Amino acid sequence: MNSQSQPTLPSRFGRVIGLLGISAGVVIHPGPTHAAAEKKSYTQPPFAAFSSQMPDALLGSYKYERPVWNLHDALGLPEWLSLSLEQRTRYETMDGSFRKDGKGGDQQIPLQTDLWLEAHSERWRLGGEFLDARQFGADKGSQINNTHVDEADFIQGYLAWSEQNLAHSGFGVEAIAGRQTLNFGSRRLIARNAMRNTINSFDGFRLRVVDYNRWQFNAFVTKPVGRYPNDSEQLLDHFHSFDEPEEQAWFSGGFFEVYDLPGKLNAELYLYHLAEGDRKRSQTRNRRYFTPGMRWYIKPAKGEFDFQSETIGQFGTVRATKESGDGKDLDHSAWYQHLDVGYTFDMPWTPRFAFEYDYASGDHDPKDNKDQQFDTLFGARRFEFGPTGIYGAFARSNINTPGYRIGFNPHRSVQAFVSHRFYWLAEDKDSWTTAGLRDKTGKTNNFIGQQLEMSARWNCNSSLNFETGWAHLFKGPFAKTTAGAPDSQDVDYFYVQSQLRF
Numbered sequence: 001m002n003s004q005s006q007p008t009l010p011s012r013f014g015r016v017i018g019l020l021g022i023s024a025g026v027v028i029h030p031g032p033t034h035a036a037a038e039k040k041s042y043t044q045p046p047f048a049a050f051s052s053q054m055p056d057a058l059l060g061s062y063k064y065e066r067p068v069w070n071l072h073d074a075l076g077l078p079e080w081l082s083l084s085l086e087q088r089t090r091y092e093t094m095d096g097s098f099r100k101d102g103k104g105g106d107q108q109i110p111l112q113t114d115l116w117l118e119a120h121s122e123r124w125r126l127g128g129e130f131l132d133a134r135q136f137g138a139d140k141g142s143q144i145n146n147t148h149v150d151e152a153d154f155i156q157g158y159l160a161w162s163e164q165n166l167a168h169s170g171f172g173v174e175a176i177a178g179r180q181t182l183n184f185g186s187r188r189l190i191a192r193n194a195m196r197n198t199i200n201s202f203d204g205f206r207l208r209v210v211d212y213n214r215w216q217f218n219a220f221v222t223k224p225v226g227r228y229p230n231d232s233e234q235l236l237d238h239f240h241s242f243d244e245p246e247e248q249a250w251f252s253g254g255f256f257e258v259y260d261l262p263g264k265l266n267a268e269l270y271l272y273h274l275a276e277g278d279r280k281r282s283q284t285r286n287r288r289y290f291t292p293g294m295r296w297y298i299k300p301a302k303g304e305f306d307f308q309s310e311t312i313g314q315f316g317t318v319r320a321t322k323e324s325g326d327g328k329d330l331d332h333s334a335w336y337q338h339l340d341v342g343y344t345f346d347m348p349w350t351p352r353f354a355f356e357y358d359y360a361s362g363d364h365d366p367k368d369n370k371d372q373q374f375d376t377l378f379g380a381r382r383f384e385f386g387p388t389g390i391y392g393a394f395a396r397s398n399i400n401t402p403g404y405r406i407g408f409n410p411h412r413s414v415q416a417f418v419s420h421r422f423y424w425l426a427e428d429k430d431s432w433t434t435a436g437l438r439d440k441t442g443k444t445n446n447f448i449g450q451q452l453e454m455s456a457r458w459n460c461n462s463s464l465n466f467e468t469g470w471a472h473l474f475k476g477p478f479a480k481t482t483a484g485a486p487d488s489q490d491v492d493y494f495y496v497q498s499q500l501r502f
Contacts (some may be wrong), residue, residue: 465501
Protein backbone atom coordinates (compact mmCIF):
# COMPACT_ATOMS: atom_id res chain seq x y z
CA MET A 1 0.00 0.00 0.00
CA ASN A 2 1.02 3.57 -0.41
CA SER A 3 2.93 4.78 2.63
CA GLN A 4 1.31 8.19 2.35
CA SER A 5 -1.97 8.32 4.24
CA GLN A 6 -5.04 10.04 2.88
CA PRO A 7 -5.59 13.67 3.90
CA THR A 8 -6.90 13.88 7.44
CA LEU A 9 -10.56 14.90 7.43
CA PRO A 10 -12.21 16.99 10.13
CA SER A 11 -12.87 15.09 13.33
CA ARG A 12 -16.63 15.19 12.78
CA PHE A 13 -16.14 12.71 9.93
CA GLY A 14 -14.69 10.10 12.29
CA ARG A 15 -18.09 8.76 13.27
CA VAL A 16 -18.93 8.19 9.61
CA ILE A 17 -15.84 5.98 9.30
CA GLY A 18 -16.98 3.89 12.24
CA LEU A 19 -20.48 3.50 10.83
CA LEU A 20 -19.15 2.44 7.46
CA GLY A 21 -16.90 -0.12 9.17
CA ILE A 22 -19.92 -1.73 10.78
CA SER A 23 -21.82 -1.53 7.49
CA ALA A 24 -19.03 -3.40 5.73
CA GLY A 25 -19.24 -6.25 8.18
CA VAL A 26 -15.89 -5.76 9.90
CA VAL A 27 -15.15 -5.51 13.60
CA ILE A 28 -13.54 -2.63 15.45
CA HIS A 29 -11.07 -3.70 18.11
CA PRO A 30 -8.01 -2.35 19.91
CA GLY A 31 -5.03 -2.07 17.57
CA PRO A 32 -1.26 -2.02 18.13
CA THR A 33 0.49 0.78 20.02
CA HIS A 34 2.30 3.22 17.76
CA ALA A 35 3.87 5.32 20.45
CA ALA A 36 4.62 4.78 24.10
CA ALA A 37 1.73 6.97 25.26
CA GLU A 38 -0.69 6.34 22.40
CA LYS A 39 -3.17 3.56 21.76
CA LYS A 40 -5.34 3.53 18.69
CA SER A 41 -8.27 1.39 17.52
CA TYR A 42 -8.41 0.06 13.98
CA THR A 43 -11.04 -1.60 11.88
CA GLN A 44 -9.62 -4.96 10.88
CA PRO A 45 -10.02 -5.80 7.18
CA PRO A 46 -11.70 -9.10 6.30
CA PHE A 47 -9.61 -12.26 6.17
CA ALA A 48 -9.23 -11.99 2.40
CA ALA A 49 -7.67 -9.83 -0.31
CA PHE A 50 -8.77 -6.33 0.69
CA SER A 51 -5.93 -3.83 0.20
CA SER A 52 -7.62 -2.24 -2.80
CA GLN A 53 -10.59 -1.36 -0.56
CA MET A 54 -8.62 0.22 2.28
CA PRO A 55 -7.96 3.68 0.80
CA ASP A 56 -11.03 5.88 0.60
CA ALA A 57 -10.65 8.97 -1.50
CA LEU A 58 -13.57 10.72 0.26
CA LEU A 59 -13.39 9.52 3.86
CA GLY A 60 -9.70 8.74 4.38
CA SER A 61 -8.00 5.45 5.23
CA TYR A 62 -6.73 6.05 8.76
CA LYS A 63 -9.10 3.40 10.17
CA TYR A 64 -6.81 0.69 8.73
CA GLU A 65 -3.35 0.00 10.05
CA ARG A 66 -0.63 0.13 7.41
CA PRO A 67 1.01 -3.30 6.82
CA VAL A 68 4.26 -3.45 8.76
CA TRP A 69 5.88 -5.36 5.88
CA ASN A 70 5.26 -2.92 3.09
CA LEU A 71 6.19 -3.39 -0.58
CA HIS A 72 5.82 0.30 -1.33
CA ASP A 73 8.58 1.26 1.09
CA ALA A 74 10.72 -1.80 0.47
CA LEU A 75 10.86 -1.08 -3.27
CA GLY A 76 11.22 2.68 -2.80
CA LEU A 77 8.21 3.45 -4.98
CA PRO A 78 7.06 7.06 -5.55
CA GLU A 79 4.22 8.49 -3.48
CA TRP A 80 1.85 8.61 -6.45
CA LEU A 81 1.94 4.83 -6.82
CA SER A 82 0.24 2.27 -4.53
CA LEU A 83 1.13 -1.40 -4.59
CA SER A 84 0.07 -4.39 -2.52
CA LEU A 85 0.47 -8.15 -2.62
CA GLU A 86 -1.76 -10.43 -0.54
CA GLN A 87 -1.70 -14.20 -0.16
CA ARG A 88 -4.11 -16.47 1.69
CA THR A 89 -3.61 -20.20 2.21
CA ARG A 90 -6.32 -22.36 3.74
CA TYR A 91 -6.63 -26.02 4.56
CA GLU A 92 -10.21 -27.23 4.96
CA THR A 93 -11.63 -30.66 5.57
CA MET A 94 -15.15 -32.05 5.91
CA ASP A 95 -16.11 -35.36 7.49
CA GLY A 96 -19.53 -36.58 6.36
CA SER A 97 -21.91 -35.12 3.80
CA PHE A 98 -25.24 -33.30 3.73
CA ARG A 99 -25.70 -32.94 -0.04
CA LYS A 100 -28.00 -35.16 -2.08
CA ASP A 101 -26.39 -38.54 -2.85
CA GLY A 102 -23.21 -37.38 -1.12
CA LYS A 103 -20.72 -39.92 0.18
CA GLY A 104 -17.84 -39.65 2.62
CA GLY A 105 -15.99 -36.39 3.23
CA ASP A 106 -13.84 -33.96 1.32
CA GLN A 107 -10.79 -31.75 1.65
CA GLN A 108 -9.20 -28.91 -0.25
CA ILE A 109 -6.31 -26.43 -0.11
CA PRO A 110 -7.56 -23.18 -1.66
CA LEU A 111 -4.96 -20.50 -2.41
CA GLN A 112 -5.83 -16.84 -3.03
CA THR A 113 -3.08 -14.55 -4.37
CA ASP A 114 -3.91 -10.93 -5.15
CA LEU A 115 -1.87 -8.08 -6.67
CA TRP A 116 -3.24 -4.51 -6.67
CA LEU A 117 -1.60 -1.51 -8.35
CA GLU A 118 -2.94 2.05 -8.45
CA ALA A 119 -1.50 5.28 -9.81
CA HIS A 120 -3.02 8.54 -8.58
CA SER A 121 -2.59 12.18 -9.50
CA GLU A 122 -4.62 14.81 -7.65
CA ARG A 123 -8.27 13.80 -8.23
CA TRP A 124 -7.61 10.96 -10.69
CA ARG A 125 -6.80 7.29 -10.05
CA LEU A 126 -6.02 4.46 -12.43
CA GLY A 127 -5.95 1.00 -10.92
CA GLY A 128 -5.99 -2.71 -11.58
CA GLU A 129 -6.31 -5.84 -9.45
CA PHE A 130 -5.15 -9.32 -10.45
CA LEU A 131 -6.46 -12.38 -8.62
CA ASP A 132 -5.28 -15.97 -8.81
CA ALA A 133 -7.70 -18.22 -6.93
CA ARG A 134 -6.87 -21.91 -7.24
CA GLN A 135 -7.09 -25.11 -5.25
CA PHE A 136 -5.28 -28.37 -4.67
CA GLY A 137 -6.56 -31.62 -3.22
CA ALA A 138 -10.02 -31.76 -4.82
CA ASP A 139 -11.20 -34.71 -6.91
CA LYS A 140 -14.20 -35.59 -9.08
CA GLY A 141 -16.36 -36.11 -6.01
CA SER A 142 -15.61 -32.63 -4.65
CA GLN A 143 -18.27 -30.81 -6.70
CA ILE A 144 -15.72 -28.11 -7.46
CA ASN A 145 -17.07 -24.96 -9.14
CA ASN A 146 -16.12 -21.37 -9.94
CA THR A 147 -16.66 -20.24 -6.35
CA HIS A 148 -13.53 -22.27 -5.55
CA VAL A 149 -11.39 -21.48 -8.59
CA ASP A 150 -10.75 -18.46 -10.86
CA GLU A 151 -7.16 -18.79 -11.98
CA ALA A 152 -5.09 -15.80 -13.11
CA ASP A 153 -7.60 -13.11 -14.02
CA PHE A 154 -8.33 -9.42 -13.54
CA ILE A 155 -11.12 -8.60 -11.10
CA GLN A 156 -10.58 -4.84 -11.30
CA GLY A 157 -9.43 -2.38 -13.95
CA TYR A 158 -10.82 1.12 -13.43
CA LEU A 159 -10.47 4.86 -13.86
CA ALA A 160 -11.73 6.96 -10.92
CA TRP A 161 -12.25 10.65 -10.19
CA SER A 162 -13.01 12.11 -6.76
CA GLU A 163 -13.48 15.48 -5.09
CA GLN A 164 -13.84 15.79 -1.30
CA ASN A 165 -15.58 19.17 -1.45
CA LEU A 166 -17.24 19.65 -4.82
CA ALA A 167 -17.49 23.36 -5.69
CA HIS A 168 -17.25 24.19 -1.94
CA SER A 169 -20.66 22.59 -1.43
CA GLY A 170 -19.59 20.31 1.41
CA PHE A 171 -20.40 17.24 -0.69
CA GLY A 172 -17.84 14.60 -1.61
CA VAL A 173 -18.25 13.02 -5.05
CA GLU A 174 -16.57 9.98 -6.58
CA ALA A 175 -17.06 8.35 -9.99
CA ILE A 176 -15.56 4.98 -10.98
CA ALA A 177 -15.70 3.48 -14.47
CA GLY A 178 -14.49 0.05 -15.57
CA ARG A 179 -14.22 -3.34 -13.88
CA GLN A 180 -14.71 -3.10 -10.13
CA THR A 181 -15.93 -4.90 -7.04
CA LEU A 182 -18.99 -3.78 -5.04
CA ASN A 183 -19.58 -3.99 -1.28
CA PHE A 184 -22.74 -2.34 0.07
CA GLY A 185 -24.51 -2.20 3.42
CA SER A 186 -24.95 -5.47 5.30
CA ARG A 187 -23.39 -7.35 2.33
CA ARG A 188 -26.39 -9.69 2.19
CA LEU A 189 -27.13 -8.78 -1.44
CA ILE A 190 -23.91 -7.23 -2.80
CA ALA A 191 -20.53 -8.16 -1.38
CA ARG A 192 -16.85 -8.38 -2.07
CA ASN A 193 -16.48 -12.00 -0.96
CA ALA A 194 -14.40 -12.74 2.12
CA MET A 195 -14.19 -16.46 2.90
CA ARG A 196 -15.11 -17.60 -0.60
CA ASN A 197 -11.99 -18.15 -2.70
CA THR A 198 -13.24 -16.18 -5.73
CA ILE A 199 -14.52 -12.60 -5.79
CA ASN A 200 -17.50 -11.08 -7.63
CA SER A 201 -16.71 -8.26 -10.04
CA PHE A 202 -18.72 -6.04 -12.38
CA ASP A 203 -18.07 -3.99 -15.52
CA GLY A 204 -19.74 -0.61 -15.49
CA PHE A 205 -20.08 2.77 -13.79
CA ARG A 206 -20.61 3.79 -10.16
CA LEU A 207 -21.35 7.24 -8.73
CA ARG A 208 -20.99 8.01 -5.03
CA VAL A 209 -22.08 11.19 -3.23
CA VAL A 210 -21.35 11.87 0.47
CA ASP A 211 -22.76 14.53 2.77
CA TYR A 212 -20.28 13.97 5.58
CA ASN A 213 -21.70 12.69 8.85
CA ARG A 214 -25.23 12.82 7.39
CA TRP A 215 -25.79 10.57 4.41
CA GLN A 216 -24.20 8.71 1.52
CA PHE A 217 -25.64 7.61 -1.84
CA ASN A 218 -24.32 5.07 -4.36
CA ALA A 219 -25.76 4.49 -7.83
CA PHE A 220 -24.42 1.95 -10.30
CA VAL A 221 -25.09 0.43 -13.73
CA THR A 222 -23.06 -2.70 -14.46
CA LYS A 223 -22.72 -6.02 -16.21
CA PRO A 224 -21.85 -8.93 -13.89
CA VAL A 225 -18.57 -10.60 -14.85
CA GLY A 226 -18.79 -14.34 -15.46
CA ARG A 227 -16.00 -16.51 -14.06
CA TYR A 228 -14.65 -19.03 -16.57
CA PRO A 229 -14.25 -21.88 -16.99
CA ASN A 230 -17.29 -23.03 -15.02
CA ASP A 231 -17.00 -26.72 -15.88
CA SER A 232 -15.82 -28.89 -12.98
CA GLU A 233 -13.55 -31.11 -15.11
CA GLN A 234 -11.79 -28.12 -16.63
CA LEU A 235 -11.38 -26.57 -13.19
CA LEU A 236 -9.84 -29.77 -11.85
CA ASP A 237 -7.43 -29.81 -14.82
CA HIS A 238 -6.42 -26.16 -14.11
CA PHE A 239 -7.65 -25.11 -17.55
CA HIS A 240 -7.40 -21.34 -17.97
CA SER A 241 -9.97 -19.06 -19.59
CA PHE A 242 -10.34 -15.32 -19.08
CA ASP A 243 -13.46 -13.99 -17.37
CA GLU A 244 -16.01 -12.17 -19.51
CA PRO A 245 -18.85 -9.74 -18.80
CA GLU A 246 -22.26 -11.32 -19.21
CA GLU A 247 -23.42 -9.51 -22.34
CA GLN A 248 -27.07 -10.47 -21.79
CA ALA A 249 -27.19 -9.34 -18.16
CA TRP A 250 -27.54 -5.95 -16.46
CA PHE A 251 -27.32 -5.25 -12.75
CA SER A 252 -28.09 -1.74 -11.49
CA GLY A 253 -29.41 0.06 -8.46
CA GLY A 254 -29.26 2.79 -5.87
CA PHE A 255 -28.21 2.58 -2.23
CA PHE A 256 -28.93 5.40 0.26
CA GLU A 257 -27.52 5.53 3.82
CA VAL A 258 -28.39 7.97 6.61
CA TYR A 259 -26.26 8.29 9.77
CA ASP A 260 -26.74 9.49 13.32
CA LEU A 261 -30.50 9.68 13.48
CA PRO A 262 -32.04 10.20 16.95
CA GLY A 263 -31.23 7.40 19.38
CA LYS A 264 -27.95 6.55 17.56
CA LEU A 265 -30.02 5.00 14.79
CA ASN A 266 -28.73 4.52 11.26
CA ALA A 267 -30.76 3.61 8.19
CA GLU A 268 -30.34 2.24 4.66
CA LEU A 269 -32.81 2.22 1.78
CA TYR A 270 -32.07 0.58 -1.56
CA LEU A 271 -33.45 -0.79 -4.81
CA TYR A 272 -31.64 -3.20 -7.16
CA HIS A 273 -32.60 -4.44 -10.61
CA LEU A 274 -31.27 -7.60 -12.28
CA ALA A 275 -32.14 -8.40 -15.91
CA GLU A 276 -30.55 -11.61 -17.13
CA GLY A 277 -30.52 -13.47 -20.46
CA ASP A 278 -28.87 -16.63 -21.72
CA ARG A 279 -25.09 -16.49 -21.78
CA LYS A 280 -22.81 -17.36 -24.64
CA ARG A 281 -21.40 -20.34 -22.77
CA SER A 282 -24.38 -21.49 -20.72
CA GLN A 283 -28.09 -21.23 -20.10
CA THR A 284 -29.47 -19.06 -17.28
CA ARG A 285 -32.82 -18.85 -15.51
CA ASN A 286 -33.46 -15.42 -17.04
CA ARG A 287 -33.89 -13.74 -13.68
CA ARG A 288 -35.63 -10.38 -14.00
CA TYR A 289 -35.94 -9.05 -10.48
CA PHE A 290 -36.60 -5.82 -8.66
CA THR A 291 -35.25 -6.07 -5.11
CA PRO A 292 -36.17 -3.24 -2.68
CA GLY A 293 -35.02 -3.28 0.92
CA MET A 294 -34.34 -1.32 4.08
CA ARG A 295 -32.10 -1.77 7.10
CA TRP A 296 -32.13 -0.10 10.51
CA TYR A 297 -29.33 -0.57 12.99
CA ILE A 298 -27.55 0.70 16.08
CA LYS A 299 -23.89 -0.28 16.10
CA PRO A 300 -22.43 -2.21 19.06
CA ALA A 301 -20.83 -0.23 21.89
CA LYS A 302 -19.54 -1.19 25.34
CA GLY A 303 -22.24 -1.32 28.00
CA GLU A 304 -25.05 -0.77 25.51
CA PHE A 305 -27.69 -2.66 23.58
CA ASP A 306 -27.54 -2.78 19.78
CA PHE A 307 -29.91 -4.08 17.16
CA GLN A 308 -30.33 -4.64 13.44
CA SER A 309 -33.38 -5.19 11.27
CA GLU A 310 -33.29 -5.74 7.51
CA THR A 311 -36.37 -6.36 5.38
CA ILE A 312 -36.05 -7.24 1.69
CA GLY A 313 -38.70 -7.84 -0.95
CA GLN A 314 -38.19 -9.32 -4.40
CA PHE A 315 -40.52 -9.54 -7.39
CA GLY A 316 -40.40 -10.14 -11.14
CA THR A 317 -40.08 -13.26 -13.30
CA VAL A 318 -37.73 -16.25 -13.55
CA ARG A 319 -37.46 -19.21 -15.88
CA ALA A 320 -38.53 -22.56 -14.38
CA THR A 321 -35.18 -24.28 -15.07
CA LYS A 322 -31.83 -23.73 -16.77
CA GLU A 323 -32.55 -26.46 -19.31
CA SER A 324 -32.06 -25.54 -22.96
CA GLY A 325 -35.39 -24.93 -24.67
CA ASP A 326 -37.27 -24.25 -21.43
CA GLY A 327 -39.16 -21.05 -22.14
CA LYS A 328 -41.56 -21.18 -19.22
CA ASP A 329 -41.41 -18.08 -17.02
CA LEU A 330 -42.70 -18.10 -13.46
CA ASP A 331 -44.01 -15.16 -11.46
CA HIS A 332 -41.39 -14.44 -8.81
CA SER A 333 -42.28 -12.92 -5.44
CA ALA A 334 -40.12 -13.52 -2.37
CA TRP A 335 -39.01 -11.85 0.81
CA TYR A 336 -36.35 -11.99 3.50
CA GLN A 337 -36.20 -10.77 7.10
CA HIS A 338 -33.24 -10.46 9.47
CA LEU A 339 -33.42 -9.44 13.13
CA ASP A 340 -30.79 -9.39 15.83
CA VAL A 341 -30.52 -7.83 19.28
CA GLY A 342 -27.24 -7.75 21.16
CA TYR A 343 -25.55 -6.42 24.25
CA THR A 344 -21.83 -5.70 24.69
CA PHE A 345 -20.59 -6.07 28.27
CA ASP A 346 -18.18 -3.48 29.61
CA MET A 347 -15.78 -5.99 31.16
CA PRO A 348 -12.59 -7.89 30.28
CA TRP A 349 -12.71 -9.63 26.87
CA THR A 350 -15.62 -7.30 25.88
CA PRO A 351 -18.12 -10.14 25.34
CA ARG A 352 -21.14 -9.46 23.15
CA PHE A 353 -24.21 -11.70 23.29
CA ALA A 354 -26.80 -11.53 20.51
CA PHE A 355 -30.05 -13.26 19.55
CA GLU A 356 -30.40 -13.66 15.79
CA TYR A 357 -33.24 -14.60 13.47
CA ASP A 358 -33.42 -15.04 9.69
CA TYR A 359 -36.31 -15.97 7.43
CA ALA A 360 -36.00 -16.42 3.66
CA SER A 361 -39.08 -17.46 1.72
CA GLY A 362 -39.34 -20.60 -0.41
CA ASP A 363 -41.74 -22.43 -2.76
CA HIS A 364 -40.49 -23.04 -6.28
CA ASP A 365 -43.46 -24.68 -8.03
CA PRO A 366 -43.60 -24.59 -11.85
CA LYS A 367 -47.00 -26.31 -11.76
CA ASP A 368 -48.49 -23.22 -10.09
CA ASN A 369 -46.49 -20.86 -12.34
CA LYS A 370 -44.89 -19.27 -9.29
CA ASP A 371 -41.50 -19.01 -7.64
CA GLN A 372 -41.07 -17.73 -4.08
CA GLN A 373 -37.47 -18.79 -3.41
CA PHE A 374 -35.57 -15.74 -2.19
CA ASP A 375 -32.46 -14.98 -4.27
CA THR A 376 -29.50 -13.44 -2.43
CA LEU A 377 -28.15 -12.00 -5.75
CA PHE A 378 -24.43 -11.29 -5.26
CA GLY A 379 -24.37 -11.38 -1.46
CA ALA A 380 -22.19 -13.12 1.10
CA ARG A 381 -23.38 -15.55 3.79
CA ARG A 382 -20.37 -16.67 5.82
CA PHE A 383 -20.87 -14.03 8.54
CA GLU A 384 -24.37 -15.32 9.21
CA PHE A 385 -24.75 -18.98 8.26
CA GLY A 386 -21.31 -20.48 8.84
CA PRO A 387 -18.23 -21.23 6.73
CA THR A 388 -18.52 -21.54 2.97
CA GLY A 389 -15.63 -23.07 0.98
CA ILE A 390 -16.35 -26.79 0.55
CA TYR A 391 -18.98 -26.59 3.33
CA GLY A 392 -21.62 -23.85 2.82
CA ALA A 393 -24.51 -25.81 4.30
CA PHE A 394 -27.00 -22.92 4.40
CA ALA A 395 -27.95 -20.04 2.15
CA ARG A 396 -30.53 -17.25 2.15
CA SER A 397 -33.33 -19.29 0.56
CA ASN A 398 -36.22 -21.30 2.07
CA ILE A 399 -34.94 -21.19 5.65
CA ASN A 400 -36.40 -20.31 9.02
CA THR A 401 -33.54 -20.01 11.51
CA PRO A 402 -33.24 -18.57 15.03
CA GLY A 403 -29.97 -18.66 16.94
CA TYR A 404 -27.53 -16.86 19.17
CA ARG A 405 -23.93 -15.68 18.94
CA ILE A 406 -21.29 -14.86 21.56
CA GLY A 407 -18.29 -12.79 20.48
CA PHE A 408 -15.30 -11.92 22.65
CA ASN A 409 -11.73 -10.56 22.49
CA PRO A 410 -9.38 -12.50 24.84
CA HIS A 411 -6.53 -10.20 23.73
CA ARG A 412 -6.35 -6.98 21.74
CA SER A 413 -5.03 -9.00 18.79
CA VAL A 414 -7.44 -11.95 19.13
CA GLN A 415 -11.13 -12.12 18.23
CA ALA A 416 -13.34 -15.18 18.66
CA PHE A 417 -16.98 -16.17 18.54
CA VAL A 418 -19.35 -19.06 19.15
CA SER A 419 -22.56 -19.40 17.14
CA HIS A 420 -25.47 -21.82 17.54
CA ARG A 421 -28.39 -21.88 15.10
CA PHE A 422 -31.47 -24.03 14.46
CA TYR A 423 -32.71 -24.56 10.90
CA TRP A 424 -36.19 -25.35 9.56
CA LEU A 425 -37.52 -25.12 6.03
CA ALA A 426 -39.69 -22.06 5.45
CA GLU A 427 -41.84 -24.05 3.01
CA ASP A 428 -42.18 -27.80 3.65
CA LYS A 429 -42.65 -28.78 0.00
CA ASP A 430 -39.66 -26.81 -1.26
CA SER A 431 -35.99 -27.79 -1.14
CA TRP A 432 -33.07 -27.35 1.20
CA THR A 433 -31.39 -25.46 -1.61
CA THR A 434 -27.71 -25.95 -0.76
CA ALA A 435 -28.17 -29.70 -0.24
CA GLY A 436 -30.48 -30.34 -3.20
CA LEU A 437 -32.87 -32.30 -0.98
CA ARG A 438 -36.63 -31.98 -1.43
CA ASP A 439 -39.84 -33.74 -0.45
CA LYS A 440 -42.52 -32.40 -2.80
CA THR A 441 -45.24 -33.93 -0.63
CA GLY A 442 -44.19 -31.92 2.40
CA LYS A 443 -44.73 -34.93 4.65
CA THR A 444 -41.15 -35.17 5.95
CA ASN A 445 -40.43 -33.35 9.20
CA ASN A 446 -39.06 -29.96 8.05
CA PHE A 447 -36.43 -29.63 10.81
CA ILE A 448 -33.04 -29.67 9.03
CA GLY A 449 -30.91 -29.62 12.18
CA GLN A 450 -28.61 -27.52 14.34
CA GLN A 451 -25.27 -25.94 13.52
CA LEU A 452 -22.66 -25.18 16.17
CA GLU A 453 -19.74 -23.04 15.06
CA MET A 454 -16.57 -21.70 16.69
CA SER A 455 -13.92 -19.47 15.17
CA ALA A 456 -10.88 -17.51 16.34
CA ARG A 457 -8.60 -15.00 14.60
CA TRP A 458 -5.12 -13.87 15.69
CA ASN A 459 -3.59 -10.75 14.18
CA CYS A 460 0.11 -11.40 14.70
CA ASN A 461 0.72 -7.96 13.21
CA SER A 462 -0.78 -5.83 10.45
CA SER A 463 0.80 -8.03 7.77
CA LEU A 464 0.30 -11.54 9.17
CA ASN A 465 -2.99 -13.03 10.41
CA PHE A 466 -4.14 -16.52 11.32
CA GLU A 467 -7.65 -17.93 11.65
CA THR A 468 -9.19 -21.27 12.49
CA GLY A 469 -12.74 -22.49 12.74
CA TRP A 470 -14.95 -25.54 13.24
CA ALA A 471 -18.59 -26.21 12.44
CA HIS A 472 -20.70 -29.21 13.38
CA LEU A 473 -24.03 -29.98 11.72
CA PHE A 474 -26.35 -32.02 13.95
CA LYS A 475 -28.67 -33.50 11.35
CA GLY A 476 -32.41 -33.33 11.95
CA PRO A 477 -35.16 -35.50 10.43
CA PHE A 478 -35.21 -33.70 7.06
CA ALA A 479 -31.44 -34.07 6.58
CA LYS A 480 -31.58 -37.76 7.53
CA THR A 481 -34.74 -39.17 5.94
CA THR A 482 -35.50 -37.22 2.77
CA ALA A 483 -35.06 -39.21 -0.44
CA GLY A 484 -31.46 -38.95 -1.63
CA ALA A 485 -30.12 -37.86 1.77
CA PRO A 486 -26.66 -39.19 2.68
CA ASP A 487 -26.31 -41.47 5.71
CA SER A 488 -27.37 -40.09 9.07
CA GLN A 489 -23.81 -39.25 10.14
CA ASP A 490 -23.43 -35.68 11.39
CA VAL A 491 -21.06 -33.39 9.49
CA ASP A 492 -17.84 -31.88 10.86
CA TYR A 493 -16.03 -29.11 9.01
CA PHE A 494 -12.66 -27.66 10.06
CA TYR A 495 -10.37 -25.05 8.54
CA VAL A 496 -7.16 -23.20 9.34
CA GLN A 497 -5.79 -20.34 7.25
CA SER A 498 -3.11 -17.66 7.08
CA GLN A 499 -3.18 -14.23 5.44
CA LEU A 500 -0.13 -12.24 4.37
CA ARG A 501 -0.32 -8.58 3.35
CA PHE A 502 2.62 -6.67 1.89
